[in-house]
Amino acid sequence: MTPSSEVAREFPATLAGPYADGLDLPYWEGLRAGELRLQRCGECGLWIWGPRWMCGQCQVFDPEWVAVEAVGRVFSWSRTWHSFIPELAGELPFITVLVELPHAGGRRVLGLLTEDGDADIAIGDAVSGIIQQPADAPWPLLRWQRAGTPPETEQGEHR
Amino acid sequence: MTDSFLRGAAAVVGVSEFHYKRGESPDSELRMTLRAIVEAAADAGVSPREIDGFVSYGGGENDGTVVGSSLMSHRIRWSNMIWGGGGGGAAAAITNAAVAIAAGQAQCVVVYRAMAQQDSGRLGYAKHHFDGHMLPHGVGSPAQACALRTRRMLEHDGVPESAMRSLVLADYFHAQQNPSAAAFGRPLDETGYDASRMIVEPYRLYDCSRENDGAVALILVSADRAEALGPNPAYVLAGSQGAVGGYAVDTENDLDYTSAGFGGTAGVAETLWADAGLGPDQVDVVQVYENFSGSGVAALIDHSLCPPGADAGKVMTVENLTAPHGLLPVNTSGGNLADSFVNGMGLAVEAVRQVRGTSTNQVPDATVSLFIGGPMAAVSSSVLLCTRDVL
Numbered sequence: 001m002t003p004s005s006e007v008a009r010e011f012p013a014t015l016a017g018p019y020a021d022g023l024d025l026p027y028w029e030g031l032r033a034g035e036l037r038l039q040r041c042g043e044c045g046l047w048i049w050g051p052r053w054m055c056g057q058c059q060v061f062d063p064e065w066v067a068v069e070a071v072g073r074v075f076s077w078s079r080t081w082h083s084f085i086p087e088l089a090g091e092l093p094f095i096t097v098l099v100e101l102p103h104a105g106g107r108r109v110l111g112l113l114t115e116d117g118d119a120d121i122a123i124g125d126a127v128s129g130i131i132q133q134p135a136d137a138p139w140p141l142l143r144w145q146r147a148g149t150p151p152e153t154e155q156g157e158h159r
Numbered sequence: 160m161t162d163s164f165l166r167g168a169a170a171v172v173g174v175s176e177f178h179y180k181r182g183e184s185p186d187s188e189l190r191m192t193l194r195a196i197v198e199a200a201a202d203a204g205v206s207p208r209e210i211d212g213f214v215s216y217g218g219g220e221n222d223g224t225v226v227g228s229s230l231m232s233h234r235i236r237w238s239n240m241i242w243g244g245g246g247g248g249a250a251a252a253i254t255n256a257a258v259a260i261a262a263g264q265a266q267c268v269v270v271y272r273a274m275a276q277q278d279s280g281r282l283g284y285a286k287h288h289f290d291g292h293m294l295p296h297g298v299g300s301p302a303q304a305c306a307l308r309t310r311r312m313l314e315h316d317g318v319p320e321s322a323m324r325s326l327v328l329a330d331y332f333h334a335q336q337n338p339s340a341a342a343f344g345r346p347l348d349e350t351g352y353d354a355s356r357m358i359v360e361p362y363r364l365y366d367c368s369r370e371n372d373g374a375v376a377l378i379l380v381s382a383d384r385a386e387a388l389g390p391n392p393a394y395v396l397a398g399s400q401g402a403v404g405g406y407a408v409d410t411e412n413d414l415d416y417t418s419a420g421f422g423g424t425a426g427v428a429e430t431l432w433a434d435a436g437l438g439p440d441q442v443d444v445v446q447v448y449e450n451f452s453g454s455g456v457a458a459l460i461d462h463s464l465c466p467p468g469a470d471a472g473k474v475m476t477v478e479n480l481t482a483p484h485g486l487l488p489v490n491t492s493g494g495n496l497a498d499s500f501v502n503g504m505g506l507a508v509e510a511v512r513q514v515r516g517t518s519t520n521q522v523p524d525a526t527v528s529l530f531i532g533g534p535m536a537a538v539s540s541s542v543l544l545c546t547r548d549v550l
Binding site for chain 2: 085
């Protein structure tokens with residue numbers, strides 16, 4: 001994927017960025033390089049998300065960061081009408097999707113749907129990721145848009 | 160029945176709770192905490208200076224040394240905070256106090272929680288959770304995080320939306336009998352609920368907890384001391400807390416995503432029933448922490464008080480959920496939605512009232528009273544209170 005400066009909706013991205021301790025820095029650097037990167041244990045192959053310092057299954061530290069194809073299905077979603085986050089007040093309503101990634105062991109990532117907030121979304125809808133780099137933001141963000149056919153799940157187990 | 164050393168070792172003998180509209184407390188959290196403790200001590204018939212144990216949860220600046228020194232406690236022996244999970248630790252705090260007493264680590268323990276917007280701001284109990292993997296995706300509040308889980312409970316698991324509405328209407332029904340409830344004199348019916356504005360789908364305005372300034376305190380002593388103090392202690396029958404494997408802070412990757420966190424083999428609910436030596440059918444009255452109606456429904460399902468899926472709608476009717484004659488009376492003071500929200504601890508006081516027989520919506524002959532702490536939190540907890548004859 002190539003980071004796009006064309007932002008489908010003006011979602012501010014100033015809330016983005018790595019933790020102070022750097023644990024998830026490779027995730028953000030991946031977005032800058034045009035990739036969705038998640039952690040996978042080099043020892044047992046377990047996909048890990050959110051970011052962790054070690055694989056709890058085999059106690060190996062510093063799981064690898066692996067590029068994952070940003071396609072998946074909507075595992076759940078919400079439509080926000082109330083201004084909980086002042087930076088997003090101008091975008092109400094908006095839809096947040098929780099996306100299950102078949103190419104990352106069924107791990108789930110959150111993201112905003114680029115469509116209008118009244119879109120008729122449903123669990124199971126196929127989505128694909130796009131990386132956006134708003135001009136005023138320090139880090140790019142992964143957003144989601146509806147795709148055609150849902151991809152088959154490679155691995156049903158989450159862990 | 161297990162031979163849990165906790166069973167009946169301690170009892171709640173004094174309570175206090177008061178609340179203000181959000182932001183309108185004239186007092187700081189520390190001053191409200193002290194007032195609640197002094198009132199609870201008077202209710203118990205003990206001197207505040209006897210209190211040697213201090214337990215809270217969900218944050219707050221006023222630890223046992225701060226509170227104990229203000230009270231001029233003779234000795235501080237136990238100063239504990241339940242880590243994590245906002246209101247998830249509410250019931251665990253009571254268990255923590257009972258453990259201290261059962262283990263001989265303290266003799267008179269107060270469980271307390273105070274919230275004042277002037278001190279900790281809005282949503283002061285929930286600030287830690289929302290990071291760079293949630294905020295830029297529009298998720299910056301417990302309502303939005305819980306809405307994602309409730310959406311799947313409805314759309315995938317098949318729980319009908321009527322289950323949520325019934326819980327809300329039961330809360331409002333009970334509040335009409337409780338003069339101190341924020342919604343006293345403001346009844347709500349199906350039409351009013353259905354017409355209310357969306358906050359974050361599937362939650363409407365009335366599905367979402369209020370926030371209040373206020374304070375709550377409960378005082379626990381040993382069973383022997385409790386008997387000497389008064390006629391109606393609320394004994395701690397069993398308490399359970401924690402997170403089953405695969406359910407914790409995990410950026411929306413919890414294994415049982417539509418659970419409220421109490422479920423699973425050897426989970427909080429299953430452990431609670433095993434330790435208590437009784438099952439959900441033997442509970443007379445329930446106070447369930449409903450930060451949002453949907454997560455409250457999920458918590459009831461986790462505790463097997465309500466079936467999962469479409470059948471949830473058969474149990475979750477206003478008739479079933481209301482005192483005095485419903486099959487499953489819940490939130491009999493009005494709950495977090497219609498009474499008040501001081502991080503959910505007001506529910507614990509109502510659970511005690513039901514054992515004492517002093518609720519404004521008293522369930523006749525209630526002997527087993529369940530308090531379910533905050534759902535969909537990294538740590539969740541439940542505690543069973545009972546009368547002497549249940550032990």
